[in-house]
Amino acid sequence: MRSKLIMELSELKPILLGLKGTKLYNFRNLEIKGVSYNSKQVKPGDLFLAIPGAKTDGAYFIPEALQRGAVAVIANKKLNLFTMVPYIRVADPRAALAIASNHFFHYPSRKLKVLGITGTNGKTTTAYLIKSILDKIHPHTKDFGVGAGLIGTIEYLIGNRQIPASVTTPQSYDLQNYFAQMLKEGTRYSVMEVSSHSLVQKRVLGIDFHRAIFTNLTRDHLDFHKTPNQYKQAKAILFKNLSSDSIAILNADDPVSKYYAKITPAQVVWYHIAEGNLRTQYKNCVPRFRGILIQAEIKESSLYGNTILLKTPIGETTIQSPLIGRHNVYNILAATATAVSLGVPVDTIREGIEQFKVMRGRMETIPTSTGYTVMVDFGHTEDALKNVLSSLRPLVSKRIITVFGCGGDRDKGKRPLMGKMVSKLSDLFVITSDNPRSEDPLKIIKDIRKGIRRKGGYYVEPDRHEAIKKALTLARQGDLVLIAGKGHETYQIFKDTVKPFDDREVVKQLLQ
Numbered sequence: 001m002r003s004k005l006i007m008e009l010s011e012l013k014p015i016l017l018g019l020k021g022t023k024l025y026n027f028r029n030l031e032i033k034g035v036s037y038n039s040k041q042v043k044p045g046d047l048f049l050a051i052p053g054a055k056t057d058g059a060y061f062i063p064e065a066l067q068r069g070a071v072a073v074i075a076n077k078k079l080n081l082f083t084m085v086p087y088i089r090v091a092d093p094r095a096a097l098a099i100a101s102n103h104f105f106h107y108p109s110r111k112l113k114v115l116g117i118t119g120t121n122g123k124t125t126t127a128y129l130i131k132s133i134l135d136k137i138h139p140h141t142k143d144f145g146v147g148a149g150l151i152g153t154i155e156y157l158i159g160n161r162q163i164p165a166s167v168t169t170p171q172s173y174d175l176q177n178y179f180a181q182m183l184k185e186g187t188r189y190s191v192m193e194v195s196s197h198s199l200v201q202k203r204v205l206g207i208d209f210h211r212a213i214f215t216n217l218t219r220d221h222l223d224f225h226k227t228p229n230q231y232k233q234a235k236a237i238l239f240k241n242l243s244s245d246s247i248a249i250l251n252a253d254d255p256v257s258k259y260y261a262k263i264t265p266a267q268v269v270w271y272h273i274a275e276g277n278l279r280t281q282y283k284n285c286v287p288r289f290r291g292i293l294i295q296a297e298i299k300e301s302s303l304y305g306n307t308i309l310l311k312t313p314i315g316e317t318t319i320q321s322p323l324i325g326r327h328n329v330y331n332i333l334a335a336t337a338t339a340v341s342l343g344v345p346v347d348t349i350r351e352g353i354e355q356f357k358v359m360r361g362r363m364e365t366i367p368t369s370t371g372y373t374v375m376v377d378f379g380h381t382e383d384a385l386k387n388v389l390s391s392l393r394p395l396v397s398k399r400i401i402t403v404f405g406c407g408g409d410r411d412k413g414k415r416p417l418m419g420k421m422v423s424k425l426s427d428l429f430v431i432t433s434d435n436p437r438s439e440d441p442l443k444i445i446k447d448i449r450k451g452i453r454r455k456g457g458y459y460v461e462p463d464r465h466e467a468i469k470k471a472l473t474l475a476r477q478g479d480l481v482l483i484a485g486k487g488h489e490t491y492q493i494f495k496d497t498v499k500p501f502d503d504r505e506v507v508k509q510l511l512q
Contacts, residue, residue, distance in 0.1 A: 022088065022089065022090050022091075023088070023089040024086070024087075024088055024089075025086070025087040025088075025089070026083075026084045026085060026086050026087055027086050027088075028086060030071055030072065030086065031045065031071075032045065032046070032047045032071065032072065032104075033045030033046060034046040034047070034104075035047050035049070035097075035100050035101055035104050035173055036048055036049070036065070036070070036173070037049045037050075037051050037058065037097055037171060037173055039058070039061035039062070039064040039065040039068065040064070040068075042064075042065045042068040042069060042070050043068070043069060044068070044069030044071075045069060045071055046065075046068075046069065046070050046071065047070070047071070047072045047073075047074065047100065048062065048065035048066075048070035048072070048073050048074070049073075049074045049075070049093055049096060049097045049100065050062055050065075050073065050074065050075035050076075050077075050093060051093050051094060051097060052076065052093065058075070058093070059075050059076075059077050059079065062075065062079065062081065066081070066083065066085060070085070071085060071086075072085060072086040072087070072088070073085060073086070073087045073088070074087075074088045074089075074090055074093060074096050074097075074100070075087070075088075075089065075090075075093060076089065076090055076091060076092065076093050077089070092202070094172075094201055094202045094203075094205075095202045095205055097171070097172050097173060097202075098172035098202050098203065098204075098205035098206050099205070099206055100173075101172050101173040101175075101176040101177075102172075102176055102206040102207075104176070105176040105177060105179065105180040106180070107206075107208075108176060108179035108180045108182075108183050109176075109179055109190075109206075109207045109208040109209075110208050111183055112149075112179055112182060112183055112187065112188070112189070112190050113188060113189045113190070113210040113211075113342075114179070114189075114190045114192065114207055114208065114209050114210055114211075115130060115189060115190065115191045115192070115209070115210060115211040115212075115213065115338060116192055116193075116194040116204070116207070116209045116211070116212050116213065116238060117130075117191070117192070117193050117194060117212075117213040117215065117334075118193075118194040118195070118196070118199070118212070118213070118214060118215070118235050118238050119213075119214050119215030119216050119217060119235070119251075120215070120216055120217055120218045120381060120383060120384075121215060121216055121218070121327065121379075121381065121383060121384045121387065122215035122216065122327060122330060122331045122334070123152070123153070123168075123193040123194075123215060124152050124153045124154060124193060124359065124362065124378075125323070125328065125331045125359055125362055126213065126215060126331045126334045126335055127150060127152045127191045127192070127193055128150070128152075128356060128359060129331060129332060129334075129335035129352070129353060129356055130148070130191045130213075130335045130338050130339065131147070131148045131150050131157075131191050132335075132352040132353065132355060132356040133335060133339045133344060133348065133349055133352030133353065134147065134148040134188075134189050134191070134339070134342075134344075134352070135147035135148055135352070136348050136351050136352045136355075137344060137348060138188055138189075147187070148187065148188070148189040148190065148191050149178070149182040149185075149187045149189070149190040149191070150190070150191050150192070151165075151169070151170065151175070151178060151190065151191075151192035151193065152165060152168060152191075152192065152193040153165055153168045153193055153488075154359075154360070154361075154488050156170070156178060158178060158181050158182055158185060158187070159181075159182070159185035159186075159187065167195075168193050168195040168197075168198070169192065169193060169194055169195045169197070169198035169203055169204065170203065171203055172202065172203045172204070172205065172206075175192075175203060175204065175207070178190075179207075194212075194238055196231060196234040196235055197234075199234050199235065199237040199238055200234050200237070204238070208243070209238065209241075209242060209246055210246060210247075211246065211247050211248075211249060211338055211341060211342070212238050212239055212242055212246065212247075212248050212249065212264075212266070213248075213249040213334050213337075213338055214235070214239070214248070214249065214250050214251055214254070214256075214257060214260055215251060215254075215330065215331070215334055216251055216254045216256075216330070216383070217231070217232060217235060217254060217256040218381060218382065218383030218384075232256060232259070235256075235260075236259070236260060236263060239260045239263060239264040239266070240263050240264065242264050242265060242266035243265065243266065244265045244266065244267075245266075246266040246267070247266055247267045247268070247269055247341045248260065248261065248264045248266045248267070248268050248269070249269050249271065249334060249337045249338050249341065250268055250269070250270055250271075251270075251271060251272070251330065251333075251334065252270040252271060252272035252293070253272045253273060253330070257270075268292075269292045269293075269294065269337045269338075269340070269341050270292065270293045270294065270337070271293075271294040271295070271296075271330075271333040271334060271336065271337040272293070272294075272295060272296075272333070273295070273296055273297075273298065273326070273329060273330070273333070274295040274296065274297050274311070275297070275298075292313055292337075292340070292341070293313075294310070294311070294312050294313075294333060294336055294337040294340060295310070295311040295312075295333075296308045296309065296310050296311070296329055296332065296333050296336075297309040297311070298326070298329055299318070301324075301325070301326070301391070301394070301395065302324075302395055303324060303365070303373065303392075303395050303396075303480075304322065304324075305320065305321050305322040305323055305324055306319075306320075306321050306323060306324070306325075306328065306329055306332075307319070307320050307321075308321070308329055308332065310332075310333075310336055310346070310349070310350075312336065312340050312346055312349075313340070314340060314345070314346050315346040316346070317346050317347065317349070317350045318350075319332065319350050319353050319354060320354060321353055321354060321356070322356075322357060322358050323356075323358060323363070324358075324363045324391060324392075324395075325363060325387065325388060325391030325392070326387070326390070326391050327387035327388070327391060328363070328391075332353055335349075335352075335353065336349055336353070339352070359488075360487075360488045360504075361376055361377065361378050361486070361487025361488030361489070361503075361504070362377060362378055362487060362488075363375055363377050363388060364376045364377070364487075364504065366504055366507045366508065366511075368511055370475070370511065371476075371477040371478070372398075372475040372476060372477060372478065372479040372480065372481060373396075373479070373480040373481070374472070374475075374480075374481045374483070374507050374511075375392075375480060375481070375482050375483070376483045376484075376486075376487060376503045376504050376507070377482060377483070377484050377485075377487055378484075378485070378486065378487025378488060378489075379484045379485065379487075380406070380407065380434065380484070380485045380486075381414060381418070382414055382417040382418050382420075382421050385402075385404070385418060385421050385422055385425075385484060386421050386425065388482065388484065389402070389421070389422070389425035389426065389482070390425060392480060392482065393425060396478070396479070396480045397478040398476065398477070398478030398479045398480075399427035399428060399476070399478075399479045399480070400425070400426050400427050400428075400479070400480050400482060401426065401427065401428045401429065401430075401471050401474055401475055401479055401480070401481045401482070402422050402425075402426040402428075402429040402430070402471075402481075402482045402483075402484060403429070403430045403432060403464075403467050403468055403471045403481070403482070403483045403484065404418065404422055404429065404430075404431065404432070404434075404483075404484040404485050405431060405432045405433045405434035405441075405444065405445070405448070405464070405485055406418060406434055406444050406447070406448055406485075407434045407435045407436075407437065407485075408434075408435060408436040408437035408438060408439030408441075408444055408493075409437040409438055409439060410437075412447055415444065415447035415448045415450070415451070416447060416448065416449075416450040416451030416452075417451055418448060418451070419431070419448040419449060419450065419451035419452045420451035420452065420453065421451075423451070423452045423453060423454055423457075423458065426482075427457070428457055428458065428459075428471075428474060429457070429458045429459075430458065430459045430460070430461055430467045430468075430470050430471050431445050431448055431449065431458065431459070431460050431461070431467075432445075432460075432461050432462060432463070432464045432466075432467030432468075433445075433462050433463070433464050433467075433492070434464075434485045434486060434492075435486075435489075435492055435493040435494075436492075436493070436494055436495070437493050437494070437495065438495045439495075441462045442462060445460055445462065464492065464501065464503075464506075465501075465506055468483055468503065468506050468507060468510065469510055471483070472507070472510055472511070483503045483507065486501075486503050487503075489501075489502070489503075490502040
């Protein structure tokens, strides 16, 4: 999507608002036909923003961008372009990209109700649950998509289009572009996952979040954030920047919520699983509930799902959901609290949740005729594995056999923690490769084994196909085989290649 933007000093003010160290060189009025941060995608008439990356600096690609027709450049370095093209030097090109993109697409999030979800686990399921509820109110039609749009780990949904996701939260230009397209489709809401990386890298800068939802916070991404506190503060950016007209949806059972409630100027809606004495149980988490409280009582749990009683200020309802496990009750609660804050009737909330089926790669059961159960899940952190295995333990009559690994070029500190958790909660397990990336798979496995405290009851098989085969061979009547880590992914990333690999399809082939 391209439109016209006249580049003159008065027009630059909203683009450069709030940026430090702004200097203009060769400035003159000209017409900008597009905004680009990828030199290979530059078209004649574009404004090119050189973004510094982890491995390469976008400034090195300015000559290519100019060759392709860029008519103005924004970067953070002193450059001699040997041309009279206008050059804008800024302190923070990522912030500049977000501001320029927002301006270019005429601030779409001011017209669209954007619902942002952040947290370590549960973002994707919560996003789809919210969308399922909202689509009950504003359903898609064949010719004109009106229901909620979605931006997340698996895909981006705009009207009736499905775009495979490259990252959980796209770059700021792409986000604003997607929002503008949603508005064109007649969409009223955009449900989006907000990653900690995107918050730090200012991809969501300038988005007017109508609601911000927090799921939970446990160890993850410390290869990027370095410390747990930095990770916590990254998530905090979303809540700090809310307006007083927005609403923060917070998990009362997660201690970090107390901090987010303190720093946000927004109103607060709490959700929690009701059991025992509330005052005693949560005195160290949330001393008092400032705002609306949404509760759930778990009535029944099985491998077929959960039956829960939802208690809201607008009424109570019993829900039967195919989503398995206690952690999915939290996802249902987060979606319910969001819907209540938007004024959705309780019966509509129930219908939206009950009609939402199990997601691809999220505690997804693979049909078998073997007498044992096979499940594929995306859990790739210590806490995610704990949630899944703890939920499954009371539901499985015999043994739990787990297949898992850890990703390469990511937080190495979580590897022994994951090994310890799986060895604690599984009867048998097979350690294998996840996405090794540039690392030696055997080195990753060695790190995992450092956390294992028992001598037997597990196997090491670096080849993921063979590891799954081994687990299925070990399984007996009444057992459950959990294949964790990759979930919906259909590939494996190695040092020099990306190979097709889908845990679900491998299981189906082996069972045949």
